[in-house]
Amino acid sequence: MTVGFDDSATFADYAHPERLVSTEWLAEHLGEPGLAVVESDEDVLLYETGHIPTAVKIDWHTDLNDPVLRDFVSAERFAELLGRKGISRDTTVVVYGDKNNWWAAYALWIFTLFGHEDVRLLDGGRDKWIAEGREIVTTTFAPEPAEYPVVQRDDSTIRAFKDDVLEHLGHGPLIDVRSPEEYSGERTEIPGYPSESALRPGHIPSAASVPWARAAAPDATFKSREELDGIYKGEAGLREGDDVIAYCRIGERSSHTWFVLTHLLGFENVRNYDGSWTEWGSAVRVPITTGTERGEVPTA
């Protein structure tokens, strides 16, 4: 850890308040040695239209996904990317982005896979920064390149693969963070315009439906600890100590939920199934259920 934490009272109730910084905190610390600011958006051009001064862009698709294999970039490519963005292994990284930090949380989760220790989210993300009238610039920030070590990903702790989910079925809770229509399996595409999707609609039996954005308040910040407890422990029925797997369509929205469960509510064994519905809904003979009920896990 290089830069001090944001110890404002707003975050005190969360399990790991050191994982969040406020817009005020960031404005005060911009330019401080050891701090890097990363913007990660759904829209690949949004950074170019204006961003927080000294922020670098990391795009989920072109930077973090392997162009050929369906997987994240290799350790070598990740090291090259971060070095180019002026980030060292001990840099404090604050990530922010559009749409309630949707893609920012995805980037943070991937940084965590590579074991980058001090990576935080800007609470409220891009929207809050702009809504508060804080400074944005259009000049692309060119940081001094840094040396980032080649470190292999740990894919076993916070990432789940299809076989992990099959083993988990019936033993632990699953959270489906997609929209209610995707969960129930209601068809939404218009005939003649096939969208990139899965072959079968529905959800993994026993998964609770908690659309990811329910964790966000209208100003794009995270809801309070109490509200989040009410949603995930109350409604979805998670219990302390549970091993949880979250999924969506390609693992981006569920990264946001992974962040909430791990860093805000303190669950210690949460995995994100990034294969998600685009894999599960096209796989042969995996159990699927449709409708609004969670459904039973088949006992075979």
Place this chain on the structure above:
Amino acid sequence: MTTTALPTALKEIKDEFLALEVPDRLQLLLEFSNELPELPERYRDHPNLFERVIECQSPVFIFVEVGDDDIVQLHATAPRESPTTRGFASILAQGLAGLTADEVIAVPDDYPQELGLSQAVSPLRVRGMTALLGRTKHQVTLKRHS
């Protein structure tokens, strides 16, 4: 089916993109994004005329006019927070401007893939532009006079 030559404006846009290095193609797309015209006054208060292109990640709405002379005009609107989608719509609005219904329908469906943007913005996002073109052609088919 005979292969028709790409209409001049679309050809020029394609050449412009391909002449640039990959990072500069993003800048050019941003310029297109900034050039997307506001909707004409007469359509601003008629959201029901517009069709949402759901394949795009961001909300984008299009409306195609086919004049008595069979000339096509594409109107599109997308939020400022969605510059990539705005850029795609702007390329098509400029590239198709002044073409006849027949000429629009003859535009190759894979035109978006020919702009050299797959590496710069990812193939998944380019698909949004393919959908925009597809829906535009579909509306032209429905609205043409001959």
